[in-house]
Structures are given as C-alpha cells and as structure tokens.
Amino acid sequence: MTKIAVLGAGSWGTALANTAAENGHDVRLWTHNPDQAVEINAQHTNRKYLPEAILTPALVATSDMAAAVSAVDIVLSVVPTKAVREVAQQLADVLTAQQHTVILAHATKGLEQGTYKRISEMLAEEVPAHLRSALVVVSGPSHAEDVIRHDLTAVSIGSADEQAAQLLQTVLSNQTFRAYTNHDLLGSELFAALKNIVAIGSGALIGLGYGANAQAALLTRSLVEMRALGLAMGAKEATLYELAGIGDLIVTGMSPNSRNYRAGMGLGQGKTLDQVTADMGMVIEGVNTTKAVYDFAQTYQVDMPITTAIYQVLYESKPLAQAIADLMARPLKSED
Numbered sequence: 001m002t003k004i005a006v007l008g009a010g011s012w013g014t015a016l017a018n019t020a021a022e023n024g025h026d027v028r029l030w031t032h033n034p035d036q037a038v039e040i041n042a043q044h045t046n047r048k049y050l051p052e053a054i055l056t057p058a059l060v061a062t063s064d065m066a067a068a069v070s071a072v073d074i075v076l077s078v079v080p081t082k083a084v085r086e087v088a089q090q091l092a093d094v095l096t097a098q099q100h101t102v103i104l105a106h107a108t109k110g111l112e113q114g115t116y117k118r119i120s121e122m123l124a125e126e127v128p129a130h131l132r133s134a135l136v137v138v139s140g141p142s143h144a145e146d147v148i149r150h151d152l153t154a155v156s157i158g159s160a161d162e163q164a165a166q167l168l169q170t171v172l173s174n175q176t177f178r179a180y181t182n183h184d185l186l187g188s189e190l191f192a193a194l195k196n197i198v199a200i201g202s203g204a205l206i207g208l209g210y211g212a213n214a215q216a217a218l219l220t221r222s223l224v225e226m227r228a229l230g231l232a233m234g235a236k237e238a239t240l241y242e243l244a245g246i247g248d249l250i251v252t253g254m255s256p257n258s259r260n261y262r263a264g265m266g267l268g269q270g271k272t273l274d275q276v277t278a279d280m281g282m283v284i285e286g287v288n289t290t291k292a293v294y295d296f297a298q299t300y301q302v303d304m305p306i307t308t309a310i311y312q313v314l315y316e317s318k319p320l321a322q323a324i325a326d327l328m329a330r331p332l333k334s335e336d
C-alpha cells in the first residue's frame, strides 16, 4: 500500500484520489475548503465538482496540509495553474517542518502567466530539491467525469525518474484505468497545455454550426503547430503521437466534457468570454495558455496561425467568423 496525498479537491483531484483509494492505497485528499473536507468524509460526495458521483468511503479528505502529507510517499498536486505556486509554498513549509522527502507529481495542464514556466518548473522552484526525490506529471486523455464513473481511460505518466513514474503507474492503474509511463516530462506537460487552446477552437466551430470536417482540419493542423513549438522547446516528437499528445488533443477537442471545448462552444454561440467563464464555474486553462503560447511562439519564431487566430478572438475582440475566414484565406501551401 502506497501513501499518497492529493492536493486540490476539484474535479480532477477528486477523481484521481478516488481512483487511488479504490485501488487500496492510503489516500489523503487535501482541500483548502474545510467544509468540503467535511462533506467528502461524511457524505462521500463532492457536489460542487462531481455532482453525480459517490466516492469511496476509503477516501479521506482534510484541510490540514501537515496531516495530508505526513509520511506520504507521493504528493500529487492537482490545483489549477494559477494556484500551483501558492499551494507548493504551503507544501514546502510543511515538508521542511517534517524533514520529509516525497515524489512530487502533478496533473495540472497549463503554463504560468508572465513567466510561461511549465508546472514542474514552478514546483521545482517552490519545493527545494532535498524535499523531492523526483518530478512527475500525470497527463493524457482523461476527463474526471468519465474516470469517476469507471469509463475506460488510459493516461501517461512522464518523468525522467522511471521508478517514480512506475510507482504512480501502479497506484493509479486498475481494470478500467491504465497508466503508461514515458520519459518526456517537458513534452507531456507542454502538449497537455497546448491542446486546451485547440479545444477552445474546436468547440467554437461546433458552436458556430460547423461539423466534423472542420474539427478534423483544426485538430490536424493544430498538431502541426504543436509539433513545431514542441520541437523548438525540446519535447520528444514521439510524445506528440502518444496519449499526452494526440490522445489528449482528440478527447479535449471532441468531448463536451471538456471545459475548454464548452467555453469555445459558448463563444461560437455568441457569448462573451466573461459570460462563458462565469457560466463554467470551473477552470478554463486554455484561455491563459493561449496568451502564453502566443507570446512563446514569437520568442521561438514558430508559425502558429491557429493559436494566433484564437488569441485574436480572446484578447483582441476579433470576431470568430473573421478569424476563420482569415485562416481559410491564407496562401495555399503543401502539407509536407
């Protein structure tokens, strides 16, 4: 039995914690909201984020960070990008007091605003090296709503430390949830962030009334952009064609369970970004990531016309129809 603390009781943190607890591991789910911990422990529900789900009674929630991480082997951070540093600082304080070293994993899909750092880079800055034995990412096509009802799911666990990745692989895998490992932390994190931008675009196409041809074109041409930026930044090309790359691009770009996709649909139906954000009540990582990647693309001198179009819609009030017309009017070219 492995001891694991999951930080963040939103939809994905709860689903991952529930999976590990169902697998028989000692799981403490940390939330900054004491009332939510009481609800999870007493009623085995998380009505705000997974309203249909009944959680395993084996899952223990707490709002006490020290109790959550005491004697655990793994800490898995699953808070939104904007909360990563704040939560990691709290974690570092507690680990310092406990003189405790952990495998530090995360399942967040984004890039930091302003610095454009990957999540593991932020974690490495906040949690001193002697308090973490490895950095690991859980990525791949995995909507919490599907995982919690035991729909078949495969994810990828990326780390330079194969043993650490394998431990998390064992903790999470079961008959309906299959985890693979890979060695590409950078690529697994980067592609996870990039696909959220595409999901906004894909949802927007459906909101506007376009069909599967349009979505297939968008996803495939976005893959070209993801490849170009990924290679420029040092990702392994193979990762793009694995679960953390194309796998996540497909699920987020096609499934209404994706918040990014639903946000795009709302934009396509004529709502404003403020309206779709308010309606969602959950994190839409792709909005901030679009800005980060738009800036990044210029730094790395990578041509990303789809990302640029979505940036112009989100940040420069360009009408969606105009953005699509401009993309379709680009000079004709060869695919290869």
Ligand SMILES: NC(=O)C1=CN([C@@H]2O[C@H](COP(=O)(O)OP(=O)(O)OC[C@H]3O[C@@H](n4cnc5c(N)ncnc54)[C@H](OP(=O)(O)O)[C@@H]3O)[C@@H](O)[C@H]2O)C=CC1
Pocket: 008, 009, 010, 011, 012, 013, 031, 032, 033, 049, 078, 079, 080, 081, 083, 086, 087, 107, 108, 109, 110, 142, 143, 144, 145, 281, 282, 283, 285
């Ligand atoms: N949902 C999914 O299916 C998947 C999500 N992910 C990724 O996981 C990450 C988390 O997403 P998800 O769980 O869906 O997000 P949700 O919006 O469902 O939940 C976010 C959670 O983080 C908490 N939180 C927010 N700010 C802080 C803070 N400063 N300190 C502590 N806790 C905080 C929220 O608490 P409160 O309720 O109090 O605001 C809430 O519990 C994202 O990067 C997402 O891309 C990855 C794969 C699948």
Ligand SMILES: O=C(CO)COP(=O)(O)O
Pocket: 109, 140, 141, 142, 143, 196, 199, 248, 251, 252, 257, 258, 259, 260, 261, 283, 284, 285
């Ligand atoms: O990353 C996800 C599924 O793999 C979740 O995507 P959303 O954040 O768009 O819901």
